[in-house]
Amino acid sequence: MKRTQSWIAKISAVVVAVFGLAMTTANAVEPVKAEFPVLVTSFGQAPDGNTITVLAKRIGAQLTYDTLATPEKVKEFKTVIVSIGVSLKGFGAAGVNLDTEIARAADILKVAKDDNIKVIGFHIGGEGRRDQMSDKIIETYAGDFDTLVVYKDGNQDGIFTKIAQEKNIPFIELEKLPQVSEVLKQILK
Amino acid sequence: MKLKWQSVAFTVTAALMCSVTSADAWVFKRYDQYPQRNAAVSQNGMVTATSPLATAAGIEIMKKGGNAFDAAVATALMLNATDPSMCGPMGAAFFTLFPAKEGKVVALDAGTMTPLGMTPDLYKTDGKEDRSKMLEGPLSWTIGGALAGYIAVLEKYGTMTFAQVSEPAIYYLENGFPMSQHDAEAWKNGFPDVPLLFPNLARVFAKDATWQEAGTVIKNPELAQTYRTVAKEGIDAFYKGSIAKEMVRYVQEQGGYWTMDDLAAYKVQWKEPLKMTFKDLDVYGVPPPASSMTWMQMLKMAEKVDWSKFQLHSAEYVNMMTEIERLAHADSYGWGGDPMFSKSTGDLTLTDKYIASQLERIVPGKAAPGKVQPGDPYKVNGVTTGEYTPPAPLPYKEVKLALRERFPEYPGQTTHINVIDKDGNAVSFTHTLGTYFGGHDLLGNTGVIANNAANWDDLEISHWTEAPSNLAMKPGARNRWTLCPGMMLKDGKVFMLVGGSGADSTQPAVFQAIMNRLQWNMNPQDAVSAPRHLYGDMRHYTAGTKLQVEPEIRDTNDVAQKLVDMGYDLVPASQTYRVGTPGYALMIWVDPETNTRFGGAETRINGHVSVY
Numbered sequence: 001m002k003r004t005q006s007w008i009a010k011i012s013a014v015v016v017a018v019f020g021l022a023m024t025t026a027n028a029v030e031p032v033k034a035e036f037p038v039l040v041t042s043f044g045q046a047p048d049g050n051t052i053t054v055l056a057k058r059i060g061a062q063l064t065y066d067t068l069a070t071p072e073k074v075k076e077f078k079t080v081i082v083s084i085g086v087s088l089k090g091f092g093a094a095g096v097n098l099d100t101e102i103a104r105a106a107d108i109l110k111v112a113k114d115d116n117i118k119v120i121g122f123h124i125g126g127e128g129r130r131d132q133m134s135d136k137i138i139e140t141y142a143g144d145f146d147t148l149v150v151y152k153d154g155n156q157d158g159i160f161t162k163i164a165q166e167k168n169i170p171f172i173e174l175e176k177l178p179q180v181s182e183v184l185k186q187i188l189k
Numbered sequence: 190m191k192l193k194w195q196s197v198a199f200t201v202t203a204a205l206m207c208s209v210t211s212a213d214a215w216v217f218k219r220y221d222q223y224p225q226r227n228a229a230v231s232q233n234g235m236v237t238a239t240s241p242l243a244t245a246a247g248i249e250i251m252k253k254g255g256n257a258f259d260a261a262v263a264t265a266l267m268l269n270a271t272d273p274s275m276c277g278p279m280g281a282a283f284f285t286l287f288p289a290k291e292g293k294v295v296a297l298d299a300g301t302m303t304p305l306g307m308t309p310d311l312y313k314t315d316g317k318e319d320r321s322k323m324l325e326g327p328l329s330w331t332i333g334g335a336l337a338g339y340i341a342v343l344e345k346y347g348t349m350t351f352a353q354v355s356e357p358a359i360y361y362l363e364n365g366f367p368m369s370q371h372d373a374e375a376w377k378n379g380f381p382d383v384p385l386l387f388p389n390l391a392r393v394f395a396k397d398a399t400w401q402e403a404g405t406v407i408k409n410p411e412l413a414q415t416y417r418t419v420a421k422e423g424i425d426a427f428y429k430g431s432i433a434k435e436m437v438r439y440v441q442e443q444g445g446y447w448t449m450d451d452l453a454a455y456k457v458q459w460k461e462p463l464k465m466t467f468k469d470l471d472v473y474g475v476p477p478p479a480s481s482m483t484w485m486q487m488l489k490m491a492e493k494v495d496w497s498k499f500q501l502h503s504a505e506y507v508n509m510m511t512e513i514e515r516l517a518h519a520d521s522y523g524w525g526g527d528p529m530f531s532k533s534t535g536d537l538t539l540t541d542k543y544i545a546s547q548l549e550r551i552v553p554g555k556a557a558p559g560k561v562q563p564g565d566p567y568k569v570n571g572v573t574t575g576e577y578t579p580p581a582p583l584p585y586k587e588v589k590l591a592l593r594e595r596f597p598e599y600p601g602q603t604t605h606i607n608v609i610d611k612d613g614n615a616v617s618f619t620h621t622l623g624t625y626f627g628g629h630d631l632l633g634n635t636g637v638i639a640n641n642a643a644n645w646d647d648l649e650i651s652h653w654t655e656a657p658s659n660l661a662m663k664p665g666a667r668n669r670w671t672l673c674p675g676m677m678l679k680d681g682k683v684f685m686l687v688g689g690s691g692a693d694s695t696q697p698a699v700f701q702a703i704m705n706r707l708q709w710n711m712n713p714q715d716a717v718s719a720p721r722h723l724y725g726d727m728r729h730y731t732a733g734t735k736l737q738v739e740p741e742i743r744d745t746n747d748v749a750q751k752l753v754d755m756g757y758d759l760v761p762a763s764q765t766y767r768v769g770t771p772g773y774a775l776m777i778w779v780d781p782e783t784n785t786r787f788g789g790a791e792t793r794i795n796g797h798v799s800v801y
Contacts, residue, residue: 047381047382048382050382051382051385051386054386055385055386124385125381126399128377128381153399176397176398176399177384177385177397177398177399178385178388178397178398180385
């Protein structure tokens with residue numbers, strides 16, 4: 001077993017060296033592959049969902065972006081990508097607050113579980129999206145995703161790593177932001 | 190009926206009470222309640238801008254023997270280099286210029302022009318308006334005139350070559366400049382995801398698609414090379430030659446509609462300035478599609494009001510100022526388009542007859558409900574026939590902006606420069622890319638940032654008037670900008686240079702700063718730093734009763750409650766900050782008695798004054 005792990009580490013090092021990809025996985029669970037159609041929504045109204053949608057389009061994947069998607073809308077899709085992170089003024093612009101966002105998130109996750117819809121969480125806003133309110137959403141729901149993709153800058157305290165390990169969730173940590181596109185290719189191909 | 194008589198009585202009384210200025214009127218009063226820095230003072234050259242490196246560049250040029258026009262261009266090029274999110278050679282620029290020997294003010298329009306292939310139907314999804322493509326990316330990019338404007342100023346009034354005035358900027362483009370805390374935070378908070386979405390921009394400004402921290406040294410040697418090419422080959426290199434080819438190649442590769450013909454067709458427009466009087470001053474601005482007409486109309490209305498009956502920053506004062514601002518602003522949306530392509534007028538909005546008709550619409554102590562509508566200066570001034578009935582406000586309804594525009598981090602931005610030299614030559618001009626980093630991309634390997642001027646067009650309907658828009662996008666037309674530089678003369682000599690930034694909060698900011706100087710005797714620094722109010726917000730389409738008042742005003746003398754009682758929808762205190770978005774202003778005032786220049790620069794952003 002130890003020898004196998006050692007080989008995996010060596011191969012990973014070679015991959016990183018050759019391709020410059022310093023993404024790491026915190027556990028041995030494979031990230032889920034998205035099934036289409038795919039919805040992108042936000043838990044917290046930060047604009048990162050738009051980024052994901054645009055980057056996906058550039059690699060040829062057409063996703064539907066709805067920052068305020070309802071549980072009823074979620075039922076129309078086979079996969080939901082959730083961008084996690086609170087923007088206070090985003091709340092104001094959308095006319096929501098933390099309580100309503102948390103309630104919407106709970107409803108969406110319940111529908112997803114009942115209807116066997118895959119949910120992939122992205123936290124790509126870095127440290128800037130690790131305020132108290134973002135953390136409340138992370139602590140409450142990050143354990144309910146089928147895969148977590150996190151930019152390292154937002155995981156300096158290891159909160160996502162811990163949740164992923166405890167819940168045995170496939171976990172991808174990005175060293176650099178441009179790797180979001182690489183991950184989308186993996187998940188959406 | 191009762192209200193109308195009240196308005197008429199008020200207007201007549203105000204007109205009778207209007208006082209004539211005298212030399213004593215310019216004595217500064219102390220305003221100790223607002224912590225300020227001192228106004229800068231000089232007998233020679235002075236530059237105000239939003240970067241210390243830029244003001245220093247302007248002064249350096251004047252010390253080397255250049256005049257105000259040489260210095261203005263050097264300052265602009267340095268801002269392009271060191272404040273790149275705000276302005277650039279492919280942006281828009283509007284100038285008021287005073288060559289002292291000629292003794293008259295001239296205006297220059299170096300605004301942005303829609304390429305012939307860009308039409309409103311490109312911005313519809315399923316038949317509905319989709320403004321997201323106007324905000325960023327190749328369909329937001331139009332043909333900019335800023336560099337053509339700088340060079341036109343230099344060629345007509347300057348004494349130095351482009352190679353000489355671009356030297357300071359090229360040094361910093363090649364050797365780097367350290368980012369300020371303001372810029373680091375503004376870039377990061379402005380559009381945090383832009384580096385990820387626009388890798389060619391990130392290549393220069395955001396390593397690893399991450400905006401950099403304060404103190405990081407930024408270089409843009411590609412823009413330095415572009416300036417060197419222009420210095421060697423002339424402006425044609427930029428609009429017709431090798432630089433143009435590279436820009437068009439990149440735009441087309443990204444899915445945009447520029448052609449070499451579009452670039453080659455671009456020309457700056459020398460214009461008669463918009464002119465009016467305020468008491469014994471001659472006031473000048475740039476005609477539409479610049480927005481000087483907006484604060485000029487505000488000021489002309491203010492001239493007719495008896496301000497001795499008001500206490501500065503009282504609820505009654507904020508009410509009167511706000512209602513004046515709302516009326517003038519509405520006209521800007523009605524009549525501020527490109528005169529070659531739409532029914533457009535600045536002059537007719539400044540006549541005594543029209544100003545009187547506008548003042549009649551104000552009910553002191555009340556907020557006009559809903560969306561205040563443009564008046565009809567053509568009818569009031571007898572250009573068109575028929576009885577004039579002032580339009581009633583429309584009910585306010587929220588406008589669905591482009592999705593990304595609704596996020597807080599969207600800050601429309603621009604930057605203004607005032608320059609005066611020892612001989613009394615002067616320039617007041619404003620230049621912009623639209624929003625932070627304009628259209629969010631570098632044009633190939635030229636180091637030139639694209640503007641997003643398309644975002645300032647309407648498509649068909651004006652969200653303000655809910656009628657076919659005079660500001661609608663048209664191929665070949667220039668879009669309305671909120672840029673509104675201005676200049677005042679007294680007895681044929683420069684008296685004030687003024688302008689600002691902050692999208693649609695600019696015009697009220699400039700107006701309030703002028704009032705602070707002329708009516709309340711603040712020195713220029715106090716005038717731009719004193720607390721302000723802003724109705725609506727800095728974006729388009731916000732013509733309702735929303736009112737943001739900075740804390741020093743809001744939290745004293747029960748002002749907040751009084752304004753609510755008048756009918757304003759006051760922005761909650763928790764969302765009102767001293768450094769919010771009440772526009773940004775810069776001012777130089779010249780004492781007519783001593784010829785001493787006093788300068789003030791915005792404290793809410795990185796405003797600086799340099800002198801020698």
